[in-house]
Amino acid sequence: AQSVSQHNHHVILSEAASLELGCNYSYGGTVNLFWYVQYPGQHLQLLLKYFSGDPLVKGIKGFEAEFIKSKFSFNLRKPSVQWSDTAEYFCAVNAQSYNTDKLIFGTGTRLQVFP
Amino acid sequence: GAVVSQHPSRVICKSGTSVKIECRSLDFQATTMFWYRQFPKKSLMLMATSNEGSKATYEQGVEKDKFLINHASLTLSTLTVTSAHPEDSSFYICSAREVTGGYEQYFGPGTRLTVT
Numbered sequence: 001a002q003s004v005s006q007h008n009h010h011v012i013l014s015e016a017a018s019l020e021l022g023c024n025y026s027y028g029g030t031v032n033l034f035w036y037v038q039y040p041g042q043h044l045q046l047l048l049k050y051f052s053g054d055p056l057v058k059g060i061k062g063f064e065a066e067f068i069k070s071k072f073s074f075n076l077r078k079p080s081v082q083w084s085d086t087a088e089y090f091c092a093v094n095a096q097s098y099n100t101d102k103l104i105f106g107t108g109t110r111l112q113v114f115p
Numbered sequence: 116g117a118v119v120s121q122h123p124s125r126v127i128c129k130s131g132t133s134v135k136i137e138c139r140s141l142d143f144q145a146t147t148m149f150w151y152r153q154f155p156k157k158s159l160m161l162m163a164t165s166n167e168g169s170k171a172t173y174e175q176g177v178e179k180d181k182f183l184i185n186h187a188s189l190t191l192s193t194l195t196v197t198s199a200h201p202e203d204s205s206f207y208i209c210s211a212r213e214v215t216g217g218y219e220q221y222f223g224p225g226t227r228l229t230v231t
Binding site: 032034036042043044045046049051090094101102103104105106107108 | 221
């Protein structure tokens, strides 16, 4: 069965610090990968996605993620975080060969950024 | 674009009653909608996949007779929690995938259900 792991449950940073959130999945076939963000009191929004091509994907608000197939990873990065990045971040995976639209979500990482 | 709404945003009901939650895609057509449940400090758990004009596909462990899903049009799916119990209290979130889109899903704001 597919699964998604986010090992960082709670990350606390100061503004301007660099961010890297880990995401690993367990599926050997072709995957579509996503990072969603949930700001306090708001709904889930798509940050970025990877379907194919360049494994380094750039998203909104200065975020990027790198797909490393050999490591089954899709880590999220941002060089310099802002207080407004405080939110819950979810990694999600869709396994193409299962012929399904289903997304499997990780447990989420809560990011707190202090001024 | 790609806005999904849910109604109501919050609902409190008594044990044994039924509650209907609506999910609408406001500016696009969605052949597929998804219903999730989010527990406190936990991830989203997929409950079912709702396909327009056909029966929903439920995930293992989700009671289809308790969580009735109807997807009557390309812009509306409903989730009815029947004979609700306090353990059904949760945050229910829907998402929708565009007819012509890729695999990304657009999420609604969620519905907080409290069963007393």
